[in-house]
Amino acid sequence: MSESPEVRLSGTPASAGVAVGPAIVIDSQAVVVPDLEDPADAFSEASAAVSRQLEAMCETARAAGRAEAGDVLEAQALMAQDPMLADAVAAALGDGAGLGEALQQARQQIEELFAAIDDPYIAARAQDVVEVTERISRWLAGVDVPDLGQIAEPSVLVARALTAADTAALDPACVLGFVTEAGGPTSHVAIIARSLGVAAVVGAAGIVERTRAGDPVAIDGATGDVVIHPTEVTAEAFAARREAFEAAVAAAEQFRGMSVALGEHRVDVPANAGSRDDVERAVEAAADGIGLLRTEFLFLDRSDAPGEDEQFDFYSFAGASFSQPVVIRTFDIGGDKPAPYLGIAAEENPFLGVRGARLYREFPEVFETQVRAILRAAADTQICLMLPMVSTVTEIGDLRGWISEIAAELTARGIRHEMPPIGIMVEVPSVALVADAVAPHVDFFSIGTNDLTQYAMAADRTNTALDEFQDPLHPAVLALCERTVAAAKRHGISVSVCGLAAADPLGAAVFAAMGVDKLSVSPRTVNLVKSAIAATEASTAEEMVRTALAAATADEARSMIANPTRSP
Template sequence: MKLLKGVGASAGVAVAPVLLLHDADFVVPDADDPMEALKAAAAAVVTQLQSLSSEAGELGRTDAAEVLQAQSFMAMDPMIEDAVQTHLTQGSSFDDALRGASADLSHMLASLPDPYLAARAADIGEVLERIRHQLAGLPAPGSIDLTTPSVLCAETLTAAQTALLDPTLVLGLATVEGGPTSHVAIIARALGVPAVVGVAGLVDEVANGVTIALDGTTGEFVVEPDDVTSEEFGVRAEQVAQLAAAAAEFRGRKISVGDRAVHISANVANEMDLDRAVEAQADGIGLFRTEFLFLDRPAPPTEDEQFEVYAKALKAFAEPVTIRTFDIGGDKPASFLDLPAEENPFLGVRGVRLYEHEYEMFLTQLRALLRAAPFGDLWVMIPMIATDSEITFVHKAFDEARAQLDAKGVDYGRISLGAMVEVPSAALQAMAMSSRLDFMSIGTNDLTQYTLAADRTNGAVDQLTDFLHPAVLQLCQMTAEAGVERGIPVSVCGLAAADPLAAKLFVEMGISKLSVAGPSVNLIKADLASMQPDALSGLADAVASAAEAADVRRLGADYLT
């Protein structure tokens, strides 16, 4: 028996034999006119991906269909031709140019500050790999011959491979690569299949037919479990089934812990996510990422385009809808932005720091938001706030946007203004900053990486990017206390909000809203509603003196058992 550790990407438990997938290597031959060959291959790939997208859509798998459709758009993106041409100009062979372009574009995307967008690095890699197959005259990658219920294990799984999987035969997924926002994770959650990603050493430790046990919540992956471990995972599977049944009863219900109401809202990164949030009957939207409106297009969206999308989201909920202004910068693949490359985009011009440089684009978004405000309870959230002067800048920008609408006689509504607390300085100054805000929302993904100086896209420092580190929790506690003192709501919208222990800790801190992926909304509701009000009394104070995240998890386990 051997325990491997990864990242839980889709909740659930499985004990089953392995089907290990291998990719054979090959070389694309040089072409007389490589750029024309590339264009022809890309066109063929577009057709393949659109066909797969249609097939997934006919099966009702909208998540998979949208991923494949997005990949078809990527295959048409001029940035692929530009990247390949750059390598050819430098003297690379056709195959090396394709591989180099894939590495360059994947790295660019992986360095994006938004985890959802960073996870698209895998998509560009898959598109270029499919193009390589086409140029080499090989069948398109993606076929999986599965006849026995199994756990699929691989270095990585493509969107095409996962899109049409039969969940009655696929009992689980495990990969070496990928993260909780990768397409493997997205599709696994949509299919209700447990998944663990980022499992180092996976392909070297398993073979076809070997029995494994995996837990898509804890990230545990056990090779050849003994009888005791198999029984333990069987008990976990029963608990997961019971929780899922209980969660279904919380659809549309409000919950409280003791005498305090706790709102569980949804994260939205595209219109598909919006549909899932509505289906879950979430308590509004806690994070509406607007970047999807700005990417993969030659010009920024117009005011009217944005207005229509924001109004649709507001009309869907009686509860607050929190829309984050665009968080893009010099590292983003937005062709219409003429910004210099940065050596460290995480510490560069992104979020609110970009708005002075792209002021008209910012004002356009603010006008669209103000126009949509009458259709619901609109909360507008500003990313990457680090200083009080940035809050002053945003207030002035809103005043200017209102004046522009007044001058045109255009109706608009009232908004609540808040800041994302994802920079340590914002947490440390939360008491002062909160006097000029209507709410605050903690972004634990960036707050963790900035607090621990650990790039969350660098696998070599994965062990440092744990949101349950005491230093991160202390900053969350400070922010929560400032909110309570000022009488304004504080929420959490990072990945930590969906972690069972972290969610309970946040509630004990006084945080009143957690925003999670749509499919997790009612699971979190059911879990928190079952908690005794005093179950974690004192835990937040106890973890403040802990040394490591592991100590926090141990203390949490002690409190909960």
């Protein structure tokens, strides 16, 4: 296909799909904000202009049926004129900083705020801050933002980084896929790519330097494979991959609204959700309820915590949307000033700091308000309450006792409510290791593979330099999962898996083989996961688990799951 030598790179899978086409290369350069006579007025004018730009892009995205892109752009439009940003810039200007430096300081301050929140989708909002302040800087410097909506020929986009606004402007008919050097699989860019059905690979180091405009490029968003100047044989192989993926998506539609099982063991596939729109998408996908309803979005971009009635309305809406259970996770916020009204001291490592359940004792009124809203909503819907970031049996007992006290208070006041099933996120290795001791104190387990992997591998998942340690199918992580599932079965409680691992076809297969009851995934992948479970041979399930656990590396474990009759 090309006379130039073939170059193979490896990145992080971000959006499943295969693309082969000529490259369009975007090599964004930093801009310099000039010194201005009245920097405060200049910032005010620039932030208003950028907000209008983003609002217009939001309307365009929604008119094209791209709801996810519209949601992100709307949030960025609001962020451009958020008082938090304006106040941070004003404070830096007051300390004598120039406007460019003030924007950098404000960006860093707010970026750290969101990055500290231990939910990959919420923490990704840190990238929004970078994108918004970069747009403001470009407006002030008079530098145009690349208009990727003008790409007219089917191409593969190559860039050091893309913004959510860039991605939202892409036309899937012309942008076959994209590959970037920066970014992660839970960034807004990746989320939008998945919603558009565009193949994407992120974290492919050196791709911009090695690629020239027009170079043929092949990418596989499910494996992270990237090939520049593919040979004819390689191009044909990628074309075969594309045909296989498209056939799998079409075939998976037969499982819409259906139940699936591995042998006699039924496995439900609910959806993950973090907003009202997510709940509606889960309904459209005919998901088996909601396996993880993140509530952090209710607590952000505001000057005080959400009230009880506001939360009650949302939880009631989510619960009423399904005949199956909706699992609500109480707010899981990091330790480094996660919200303006939760002013706690910065942690050296927020992922190992005062967050999740550890934060509730410091802000009891916020936790109690949320629990009251959940208990009230549970009176009329199948709602479950899930506690994040717990690490000891004592902690679980204390929290359950606290929730019982809140229920007693509602009873004394004559307020309708119901005590829902109460479970925990198994994301700290200590809980997995003593799962038999924990199980009698909860009604269900939900394994959070994203956090469990980073803790087991001692590799912060926000550090792209450590991506090679982030495979949740590493035998060490699988051993913690298997120990948790076995304890749940012995004690007669259900166990689910949420996170990106549940949507991995190999992950879905091995977790179902372990005996996991639910795999909670993004709405778009519900039917693909059901298809993967249906395709798994029940006769080899036990051997699959045994050989995967006996493997030495993640690659070996994946090979054993794909070929369970082989010896490790």
